[in-house]
Amino acid sequence: MNSQLSRYNSIDWSRLAEPQEDQYDTDVTLELAASTTSPARPALYVRTPVGNATAAFDGHVAVRHVYGTLPGFDAMLTNHHCTDAPGDHPNIGKAAEHIRTWPVAFTQCQRLLEAIHPVHYPELPLESDEIYRGSLSHSYEHLFGTLWATIYCPIGLAESIVHEMAHQKLRVLGASFESATNIVGNDPSELYVSPVIKDRLRPMTAVLHAQYSFVYVTALDVHMLAAEHNPLRREVLGQVLQSNLSRIEEGYATIQEHFKPAEHGEEFLDGFSSWIERTISSAKGLLARGSPVKAG
Numbered sequence: 175m176n177s178q179l180s181r182y183n184s185i186d187w188s189r190l191a192e193p194q195e196d197q198y199d200t201d202v203t204l205e206l207a208a209s210t211t212s213p214a215r216p217a218l219y220v221r222t223p224v225g226n227a228t229a230a231f232d233g234h235v236a237v238r239h240v241y242g243t244l245p246g247f248d249a250m251l252t253n254h255h256c257t258d259a260p261g262d263h264p265n266i267g268k269a270a271e272h273i274r275t276w277p278v279a280f281t282q283c284q285r286l287l288e289a290i291h292p293v294h295y296p297e298l299p300l301e302s303d304e305i306y307r308g309s310l311s312h313s314y315e316h317l318f319g320t321l322w323a324t325i326y327c328p329i330g331l332a333e334s335i336v337h338e339m340a341h342q343k344l345r346v347l348g349a350s351f352e353s354a355t356n357i358v359g360n361d362p363s364e365l366y367v368s369p370v371i372k373d374r375l376r377p378m379t380a381v382l383h384a385q386y387s388f389v390y391v392t393a394l395d396v397h398m399l400a401a402e403h404n405p406l407r408r409e410v411l412g413q414v415l416q417s418n419l420s421r422i423e424e425g426y427a428t429i430q431e432h433f434k435p436a437e438h439g440e441e442f443l444d445g446f447s448s449w450i451e452r453t454i455s456s457a458k459g460l461l462a463r464g465s466p467v468k469a470g
Contacts, residue, residue: 181205181206181210182356182438184200185438186198186298187279187356187438187440187441187442187445188442188444188445189445190202190203190347190442190445191386191442191443191445191446191449192445192446192448192449193278193279193282194227194460196276197278197281197282198283198383199282199343200281200285200286203286203343203346203347203349204219204285204286206346206347207219207318207319207346207381208220210346212315212348212350212355212426213346214315214316214319214350215345215346216316217299217316217392219318219319219432219446221319222236222288222289222319224236224288227261227262227289227348227433227454229261230267230269230290231264231273231280231283231444232284233272234283234284234285234287234410235270235283235284235287235288235289235290235291236288236289236290237261237262237266237289237290238261238291239258239261239291239292239442240289240291240317240320241291241314241317241320241322242258244314244317245414247429249287250312251293253269254292254310255295255296255297255349256293256295256296256310256324257292257293257294257296258292258293258294259289259292259293259294259300259325259339259403260292260323261292261294263300263325264323265325265326265327265328266290266292266298268328268331269325269328269329269331269332269335269452270283270332270335271304272328272329272394272398273332273335273387273394275394275397275400275401275408276337276393276397276398278351278394278424279336279390279393279394279397282339283335283336285341286341286342286439287320287321287335288318288320289318289319289320289321290320290321290322290323290335291320291321291323292322292323292324292325293310293322293323293324293325294324294325294326294346294464295310295324295326296394298326298327298429299326299340300325300326301399302327302465303404303409304327305329305376305407305411306327306329306330306411306413307326307327307330307415308327308330309323309324309325309326309327309330309331309334310323310324310334311323311324311334311335311337312338312404313338313341314352315342315345315468318345318346319342321324321334321335321338321339321342321384323335323338329398329411331412332394333391333394333395335386336390336391337387337390337391338360338387340386340390341383341386341387341443344357344382344383344386344387347442348415348436348438349383350379350441355436356436356437356438356439356442357382357435357438357439357442358378358379358382358387358433358435358439358444359434359435359436359439360377360378360379360432360433361462362377362379362432364377364378364432365378366378366381366428366432367381367424367428367449368384368425368428368430369381369388369422369424369425370382370384370388370421370425371384378429378432378433378434381428381429381432382429382433383452384423385425385426385428385429385447386422387450388409388418388422388425389422389446389450389453391458392415392419392421392422392453392457393449393456394452395411395414395415395457396415396456396457396460399411399415399460399464400460401413402448408464409464412461412464415457415460415461416461419454419457419458420452420462422453422454423454424452426447426450429443430447438444
């Protein structure tokens, strides 16, 4: 325990929220995943090689049905009216190319993700002229480095990949959805409005997860919009960015008012707040320079 506390105390927590150019946050996340555990992640992380699997992100991330033997996964797919999708579908590569517009996050995906489990929602064809149709996704704390996501929309899939990577990263840093050790000091019985789930109040750990994952998504939206030259695609991406911008503005207000730091929470939040504010500023500036954008 003393060695684990010493490890946490040696970390610069102010540099962990935002993806760093020197990959400092990635290095710390991987080191903690390989050397610490949690109630929901009882085993130390050991990366599974890509092997002979189809791969994305320049060959670094396997695309395979990694959850095929996970108890209850088939039932979960059935509940979402989904099935396994082909691992070699071009939408997966297109999603990775969207993330490449944000080079730091692209490198982080190569290092923090080991496998993407592709899923199909049969009511939506894999090929479509629609620019944006969203995505469904999820990841599991005990299976660090993995996620499942629908692949019918390359932009939505790109968002889902960074969204789930953010959840995985935050869990390893000591913030599960319902409990926290290093960052959040709020009592789990204290409930607040989430920027994403609106049908019930959530503990601060869940609010932080929602905010953190959608700041990743919004930052990606900023990079994708900045790199896009097609007017119609810019209009659609602008609408997506506006919607996610509204989410993170609301979430930031809740965190500013109600967040109570644990031992390393204040330092983490300082860095996170700076990133949130710069992301909001970049998004608003980009939207202001473009054509009028409808919220939605």
